[in-house]
Amino acid sequence: MSVILKGADVVKEMNEAMMAELALRTADGLAVPKLAIVRVGERPDDLAYERGAVKRFANIGLRTELYAFAAEISQEDFLAAFRQINADPDVHGILVFRPLAPQIDDRLVIEAIDPAKDVDGISPVNMAKIFAGDDSGFAPCTAAAVVAILDHAGISLKGKRVAVVGRSLVVGKPLSMLLLARDATVTLCHSKTLDLPAVCREADILVACVGKAKMLGVEYVRPGAVVIDVGINVDEEGNLWGDVDFTAVEGIAGAVTPVPGGVGTVTTSILARQLMKAAAKGR
Amino acid sequence: MSVILKGADVVKEMNEAMMAELALRTADGLAVPKLAIVRVGERPDDLAYERGAVKRFANIGLRTELYAFAAEISQEDFLAAFRQINADPDVHGILVFRPLAPQIDDRLVIEAIDPAKDVDGISPVNMAKIFAGDDSGFAPCTAAAVVAILDHAGISLKGKRVAVVGRSLVVGKPLSMLLLARDATVTLCHSKTLDLPAVCREADILVACVGKAKMLGVEYVRPGAVVIDVGINVDEEGNLWGDVDFTAVEGIAGAVTPVPGGVGTVTTSILARQLMKAAAKGR
Numbered sequence: 010m011s012v013i014l015k016g017a018d019v020v021k022e023m024n025e026a027m028m029a030e031l032a033l034r035t036a037d038g039l040a041v042p043k044l045a046i047v048r049v050g051e052r053p054d055d056l057a058y059e060r061g062a063v064k065r066f067a068n069i070g071l072r073t074e075l076y077a078f079a080a081e082i083s084q085e086d087f088l089a090a091f092r093q094i095n096a097d098p099d100v101h102g103i104l105v106f107r108p109l110a111p112q113i114d115d116r117l118v119i120e121a122i123d124p125a126k127d128v129d130g131i132s133p134v135n136m137a138k139i140f141a142g143d144d145s146g147f148a149p150c151t152a153a154a155v156v157a158i159l160d161h162a163g164i165s166l167k168g169k170r171v172a173v174v175g176r177s178l179v180v181g182k183p184l185s186m187l188l189l190a191r192d193a194t195v196t197l198c199h200s201k202t203l204d205l206p207a208v209c210r211e212a213d214i215l216v217a218c219v220g221k222a223k224m225l226g227v228e229y230v231r232p233g234a235v236v237i238d239v240g241i242n243v244d245e246e247g248n249l250w251g252d253v254d255f256t257a258v259e260g261i262a263g264a265v266t267p268v269p270g271g272v273g274t275v276t277t278s279i280l281a282r283q284l285m286k287a288a289a290k291g292r
Numbered sequence: 293m294s295v296i297l298k299g300a301d302v303v304k305e306m307n308e309a310m311m312a313e314l315a316l317r318t319a320d321g322l323a324v325p326k327l328a329i330v331r332v333g334e335r336p337d338d339l340a341y342e343r344g345a346v347k348r349f350a351n352i353g354l355r356t357e358l359y360a361f362a363a364e365i366s367q368e369d370f371l372a373a374f375r376q377i378n379a380d381p382d383v384h385g386i387l388v389f390r391p392l393a394p395q396i397d398d399r400l401v402i403e404a405i406d407p408a409k410d411v412d413g414i415s416p417v418n419m420a421k422i423f424a425g426d427d428s429g430f431a432p433c434t435a436a437a438v439v440a441i442l443d444h445a446g447i448s449l450k451g452k453r454v455a456v457v458g459r460s461l462v463v464g465k466p467l468s469m470l471l472l473a474r475d476a477t478v479t480l481c482h483s484k485t486l487d488l489p490a491v492c493r494e495a496d497i498l499v500a501c502v503g504k505a506k507m508l509g510v511e512y513v514r515p516g517a518v519v520i521d522v523g524i525n526v527d528e529e530g531n532l533w534g535d536v537d538f539t540a541v542e543g544i545a546g547a548v549t550p551v552p553g554g555v556g557t558v559t560t561s562i563l564a565r566q567l568m569k570a571a572a573k574g575r
Binding site: 168196 | 417419420421422423424450459465468469472475477479480482485486494
């Protein structure tokens with residue numbers, strides 16, 4: 010049987026470390042780090058993620074403040090409000106739910122956000138740092154969550170063959186750079202890759218971030234390989250499925266993350282850790 | 293025998309296209325694009341590249357202006373001068389020889405350069421665009437030269453396995469992103485890659501950018517593969533060698549670039565093309 014890499018175990022370790030750090034910080038008389046959550050309208054997905062983040066941040070002892078705007082707010086009004094949040098010295102990090110709204114150009118916000126508060130890693134400055142292998146910035150949380158799970162499981166990346174399936178700017182590309190910085194040999198695969206199963210079978214570690222339910226079955230997995238499933242796909246009945254056919258792969262893989270309960274579970278802890286890092290830099 | 297992919301053929305085609313475009317531009321009464329070449333001190337390598345660029349730009353009909361500073365100029369004085377060049381509306385693009393000098397922090401210049409004039413692709417904004425697959429910015433010239441050679445030879449990248457050996461921020465990483473944007477399946481290899489010859493033999497196209505003379509021999513090349521050699525290594529006698537053992541690989545590879553006369557020959561034409569693009573954007 011495969012080892013099941015549960016997100017909860019990673020979260021527990023990360024959160025304990027953050028609570029200890031937070032205690033030291035408050036003992037020094039420093040402010041409790043605050044995350045500004047910026048939302049336009051009321052998309053159910055955003056609300057669900059928000060509820061989770063607010064609760065988990067409270068459990069750690071971190072502050073969140075919600076800035077919710079009406080779905081029909083003008084771009085001008087939104088940007089003016091955003092600049093105030095951005096400049097507020099009591100805000101240490103900012104999470105923006107995107108896409109914002111049809112009338113608002115997301116790029117203006119991506120370019121406006123203070124890179125030092127951009128704990129979700131959306132600004133070009135943080136992108137460029139991830140690309141450069143400079144760890145002074147902030148990575149997109151899901152990409153960093155994958156690395157945290159591998160680290161927690163004690164899986165070394167140095168010299169390993171890793172196949173990353175999916176080349177999005179939110180997961181596949183930044184994750185490839187984080188893995189490369191750990192000396193993995195990374196192959197970036199995508200919808201145009203020929204004989205994808207064979208390419209994936211070359212990998213010691215296979216990461217699926219394509220967004221297609223149960224797409225990767227046994228033929229993609231070298232026996233004993235580590236399989237990390239970033240996919241969160243919802244079917245008509247509201248069930249969650251990963252990009253990996255978990256039932257088929259379990260028993261073949263050396264280790265595999267479940268969905269739900271795997272990578273997705275860890276992302277808010279990464280967000281919290283990046284907020285702590287932003288606050289520690291004196292903001 | 294392998295097809296020899298000569299840089300001169302690519303340069304000829306690119307330069308003819310640029311001369312035609314330049315004729316249209318001047319007929320419209322627009323200024324001839326000007327490149328500012330910024331140099332501190334007199335390193336022989338910089339001087340050699342500068343002489344080549346000045347001559348080739350003149351042949352195309354483009355302007356260059358040299359801004360040479362004494363090796364011992366203070367950081368403050370240099371930055372003040374640089375800001376003037378950066379703001380000059382008659383300067384359409386800027387090439388900065390780096391490292392500048394021990395007393396000058398290169399990062400300050402990288403951050404100061406106007407991304408719209410950064411025709412050598414050093415600013416974080418242009419990095420982030422390359423990473424994002426957004427072609428509105430400027431790529432590092434050597435990385436773009438590799439793609440230009442493949443394009444000129446009519447070698448399609450879609451679905452091809454490409455191994456890039458070397459992960460520098462100047463060549464390996466941006467090149468991987470340019471190839472990925474063309475739908476290649478890219479494996480980024482480096483000094484920590486295990487069994488590098490076997491990984492390279494998986495590739496339809498092998499790109500060497502490691503900086504070690506004749507490191508890649510026949511055991512790295514699948515018969516018929518395309519081999520692009522970015523290396524320029526100088527031995528004690530002043531001879532130039534690529535990263536590829538050309539003599540050994542010629543006859544095994546389907547096509548191969550020579551050194552000298554391959555990728556390096558194309559970089560100044562890329563610089564010129566990026567200057568034309570910067571000028572066309574109305575600067």
